[in-house]
Amino acid sequence: MINKKMKKYQGLFHLKNLPDLVIVVDPSINYAAIKEAKKMQIPVxxxxxxxxxxxxxVDYWIPISNRSTQSIYQFFKIFVNLNK
Structure with missing residues (x-):
C-alpha cells in the first residue's frame, strides 16, 4: 500500500517550491486536492x-465540459502556449 502511494505521488517529492496554481479537471472527484491546495494557500x-x-x-472557474477530452486538451494547449 505504501509503495503504491509512493509511486503515485513520486513526482511531487521533487518539488522545491509550491506551485503557483492548481488546475482541477473534475472538482467533485478531486475535492481532496482542492482542500489541500487551499490549506497551503495555493489558488485553485x-x-x-x-x-x-x-x-x-475554488478560486477560478472555467465553464467547459469536463467530460470531453477534446475540450480539456484544447484548454491545456492554449494554456501552455500562453505561458511560453
Missing part, C-alpha cells in the same frame, strides 16, 4: 460542467 482553477456542484474553495 477548476472546470465547471453544468452538472458540477459549486465548491466554495
Amino acid at each position: 482553477l477548476a472546470f465547471i460542467d453544468i452538472e458540477t456542484p459549486r465548491i466554495e474553495e
